[in-house]
Amino acid sequence: MEVKLHDIGEGMTEAEIVSFLVKPGDVVKADTPIVEVQTDKMTAEIPSPIAGIIGEFNVKQGQTVPVGTTLLFIQNHSDSENQKERLISLPPSQHDTHQNHLKRILAAPYTRKIARENGVEIENIKGTGLSGRIIDEDIYRYLEQSKTQSINSSLFAEKQQEPSPLINEQQDDTIPFRGRRKQIANNMMHSVQTIPHCTHFEEIDVTDLLQFKQNLKEIGRDISATAFFLKALSICLKEYPIFNAQLDIEKEIIIKNKEHHFGIAIDMEEGLIVPVLRNIENKSIQSIHVEMKDLSKKAKENKLSVKDITGGTFTISNVGPLGGSFGATPIIQHPQVALVSFHKTKKMPVVADNDQIIIRSIMNLSMSFDHRVADGASAVRFTNRFAQLINDPKMLILEMV
The missing domain is CATH 4.10.320.10 (E3-binding domain)
Structure with missing residues (x-):
């Protein structure tokens, strides 16, 4: 029987063979993990479809293969007694080797x-x-x-x-272009070739929000600024649902999503990954903060499930901690309509209403949107509303009541 690479995630076309968890000749039960693969979004295990004996491998570790490729062959072995006899008949040393090989390296x-x-x-x-x-x-x-x-x-x-050289180092100036990096490239190319991107830039005064956040921390409620941003964006999406939509070209309709499932871009060493925080419209700022931390931890430990990385309706990227003063043009996660990126916050002199110069904490924001679906004026209104909520945290809290 052939064990093939099947679609384990939304939009998946190929995957990299990370490792084989078995070897030819191993006896496995149905649903035993036998191959570990990695897509652009997640790492997953391919289970054995039947109980049997592992046969020949058809692909190699490190190889990137398309969906439908035969990974290995397995011989049907439904007679459990024969399996047991085969294991018992092995000499003790071979039996130990067999068992050790079945032990997965985490x-x-x-x-x-x-x-x-x-x-x-x-x-x-x-x-x-x-x-x-x-x-x-x-x-x-x-x-x-x-x-x-x-x-x-x-x-x-x-x-x-x-005397001889202590260390003989060889400089490697090439990087393999496969796996997650290749998938990210394919997704980005598809997005920019499909969506006419337009980017609006805005400055957001976060002075009062940072002070409110500090006040909460002093009473034992440490909540990230990003959690406030996400809740404010959700409120804005209720008022401007066009940015939480999806364009269906074939049916010639724009679908407005009522649920707010935010993709949160996380910078990983092997490439960007975007887990999804669901139903933000129904969550408190505290809940958003906790779930966001949990998702980030799962991403860094490669424990994200298919559900964790699919179904996003809107995406945010917080690159502020890394620097970058003036913003950039973030690429939209197709088929979504918009993406907001938060950039560096820095103290700046600002002219107050009484013409006095005061120092405020200003964050740069960039918002890319699909110009087929929305116009620049709507994007300006959207970010103006976001700035209003962030400028006055009390207003943000009142909107949640």
């Missing part, structure tokens, strides 16, 4: 990639993460220990022979 795809690129056998690493999971730091620690041992060996050898 490590994220990017961690495995670090190990592969540095020639490290990941099976030799002792994981210090949750449940013995191997994390990036474990690989780097192993490399550092190996490097130290190599230097010590070289220093010892120098005393007995002519």
